[in-house]
Amino acid sequence: MGVRLRLPQKTSPRSPSYLLLCLLALSFFSFTALLLYKVDDFIAQTKLSPDITWNQHRGTSSRVNLSAKPRDALRLTGSSNALTSLVLTNLLSNQRVSCRNPPGRVVKPGKPNAQTFSGKENAAFRVVILSGKLYVDLYYACVQSRMMFTVWGILQLLNKYPGMVPDVDMMFDCMDKPIINRTEPHKSFPAPLFRYCTNEAHLDIPFPDWSFWGWSETNLRPWDEEFGDIKQGSKRSSWGSKQPRAYWKGNPDVVSPIRIELMKCNHSRLWGAQIMRQNWAEEAKGGFEQSKLSNQCNHRYKIYAEGYAWSVSLKYIMSCGSMTLIISPEYEDFFSRGLLPKENYWPVSPTDLCRSIKFAVDWGNANPSDAEAIGKRGQGYMESISMNRVYDYMFHLITEYAKLQKFKPEKPYSAKEVCEGSLLCFAEQKERDLLEKSRVAPSMDRPCTLPGEDRNILERLIQQKKKTIEDVRNMEMTRTERGSR
Ligand SMILES: *[C@@H]1O[C@H](CO)[C@@H](O)[C@H](O)[C@H]1NC(C)=O
Ligand SMILES: *[C@@H]1O[C@H](CO)[C@@H](O)[C@H](O)[C@H]1NC(C)=O
Ligand SMILES: *[C@@H]1O[C@H](CO)[C@@H](O)[C@H](O)[C@H]1NC(C)=O
Numbered sequence: 494m495g496v497r498l499r500l501p502q503k504t505s506p507r508s509p510s511y512l513l514l515c516l517l518a519l520s521f522f523s524f525t526a527l528l529l530y531k532v533d534d535f536i537a538q539t540k541l542s543p544d545i546t547w548n549q550h551r552g553t554s555s556r557v558n559l560s561a562k563p564r565d566a567l568r569l570t571g572s573s574n575a576l577t578s579l580v581l582t583n584l585l586s587n588q589r590v591s592c593r594n595p596p597g598r599v600v601k602p603g604k605p606n607a608q609t610f611s612g613k614e615n616a617a618f619r620v621v622i623l624s625g626k627l628y629v630d631l632y633y634a635c636v637q638s639r640m641m642f643t644v645w646g647i648l649q650l651l652n653k654y655p656g657m658v659p660d661v662d663m664m665f666d667c668m669d670k671p672i673i674n675r676t677e678p679h680k681s682f683p684a685p686l687f688r689y690c691t692n693e694a695h696l697d698i699p700f701p702d703w704s705f706w707g708w709s710e711t712n713l714r715p716w717d718e719e720f721g722d723i724k725q726g727s728k729r730s731s732w733g734s735k736q737p738r739a740y741w742k743g744n745p746d747v748v749s750p751i752r753i754e755l756m757k758c759n760h761s762r763l764w765g766a767q768i769m770r771q772n773w774a775e776e777a778k779g780g781f782e783q784s785k786l787s788n789q790c791n792h793r794y795k796i797y798a799e800g801y802a803w804s805v806s807l808k809y810i811m812s813c814g815s816m817t818l819i820i821s822p823e824y825e826d827f828f829s830r831g832l833l834p835k836e837n838y839w840p841v842s843p844t845d846l847c848r849s850i851k852f853a854v855d856w857g858n859a860n861p862s863d864a865e866a867i868g869k870r871g872q873g874y875m876e877s878i879s880m881n882r883v884y885d886y887m888f889h890l891i892t893e894y895a896k897l898q899k900f901k902p903e904k905p906y907s908a909k910e911v912c913e914g915s916l917l918c919f920a921e922q923k924e925r926d927l928l929e930k931s932r933v934a935p936s937m938d939r940p941c942t943l944p945g946e947d948r949n950i951l952e953r954l955i956q957q958k959k960k961t962i963e964d965v966r967n968m969e970m971t972r973t974e975r976g977s978r
Contacts, residue, residue: 615672615686616664620644621902622891623660625651630908635667637710638924641916642703643667648913649706649933650887654940658888661895662902663687667703669802671695671824685894690803690824699827700890701883704805707927711773712781715931716808717880719786723812724872726787732865737858739794739818739850742769742784747800751820751843755798758847765854766796766847786812793864794818794854796841803829811838814872816864818853820846821962827886828878833954834961837871842966852969884933885940 619630673696689702745752759768790813803824842849857864
């Protein structure tokens with residue numbers, strides 16, 4: 494039986510729920526609290542398909558036994574979180590290792606510790622993989638087509654590495670902000686939870702977001718294809734002929750204080766910045782011609798500002814080969830923690846935003862070859878996060894996570910098996926096109942290998958990152974003092 498993986502749309506195109514969908518599409522690059530309210534509304538209004546009752550499990554107890562020791566419970570998610578860092582740093586430091594190498598020693602995370610948890614509070618859906626088959630248990634509907642594309646991504650992983658993905662039981666949420674607070678005492682211990690971003694204060698485990706397979710609501714194609722086009726577009730003008738200013742185009746209305754702040758820096762002469770508002774309703778009408786990412790690589794500097802939480806825009810911005818000015822982010826997705834200031838991006842301070850942008854622009858214009866090199870390395874970093882690498886990240890993450898589970902995963906009684914056919918069956922034409930495009934064949938190569946665990950590398954990277962950002966802040970302050978003398 495197929496599982497309905499998105500909201501049913503039996504309504505005619507001009508009905509209120511279609512309008513609401515348009516409204517949702519407006520929240521490009523991240524999601525707003527305002528809209529969250531609307532979404533709850535939307536979900537409440539949505540007729541449930543007879544096939545699956547969306548809220549079936551909300552409020553019912555769906556207990557998962559992740560083995561015994563209650564006291565050690567925190568360490569499971571703690572190590573799961575460190576685990577994703579390790580998997581990534583290892584993959585990154587391993588970039589030049591051939592994917593054909595036989596698998597070497599893999600990361601050994603801390604002792605598996607966990608206890609019974611109740612997944613119902615936090616998860617939107619549960620994914621269970623058994624002998625290469627995928628089962629999905631739905632708790633509540635995710636916005637837009639997030640879940641459809643995420644589940645598709647997992648199906649493709651199973652296609653790519655047949656027989657290699659271990660049995661596993663994972664809880665997913667698809668809202669923007671991480672919610673498993675690291676320091677809060679957890680009485681009824683929460684599930685280790687997968688989602689699209691996390692940060693130091695949280696234990697949520699970062700998983701590649703849906704847009705790597707496409708985002709139909711905003712006309713974004715699968716990642717490899719988008720990257721290729723943006724890189725091609727970036728070659729149209731040489732560094733010298735690119736505009737010597739910082740550019741941002743996006744939606745400021747996503748309950749993001751930093752984007753509101755950014756609006757104030759829109760002055761080429763004063764702040765060296767050009768800030769443009771993206772109007773998604775207009776874009777959709779015009780067939781998205783104006784929002785083509787490959788046409789947005791004409792500036793030497795491009796600004797990244799978070800939305801309601803992390804923003805999927807980062808990878809497209811960095812792909813331009815311009816020097817990316819990253820306004821110190823609060824959230825990390827699975828790959829952004831691997832970025833290094835002054836190596837592949839330039840750190841901008843959120844506290845004195847316009848001045849900090851101006852400083853970066855002036856520095857870049859005074860040191861054009863350095864700025865160009867930072868831009869190129871940023872683009873190179875994104876190139877290294879190819880879909881092959883994304884699947885390898887997923888593979889190692891799931892494999893290491895499965896090792897932590899001290900029980901044999903079983904099919905939850907209400908979960909449904911999902912396969913490509915059942916998923917495609919519910920996709921609309923545009924979604925179906927994207928899904929078909931991102932389909933993968935079984936790989937002739939094995940996943941890249943993880944070298945031995947080295948927590949020191951990770952710790953060094955984190956310290957180095959902090960220090961470089963401090964250095965840049967000091968450079969800014971020194972100049973400001975000189976300027977005011
Ligand atoms: C949970 O797992 C532990 C250890 O495997 C086992 O002793 C216990 O009976 C399980 N509890 C439930 C409710 O299944
Ligand atoms: C986490 O919980 C602690 C203790 O309740 C609280 O002080 C802190 O603000 C919370 N952090 C976040 C990020 O919500
Ligand atoms: C920023 O300034 C430019 C040029 O003056 C203008 O076209 C644009 O609309 C402004 N952006 C915003 C968000 O106001």
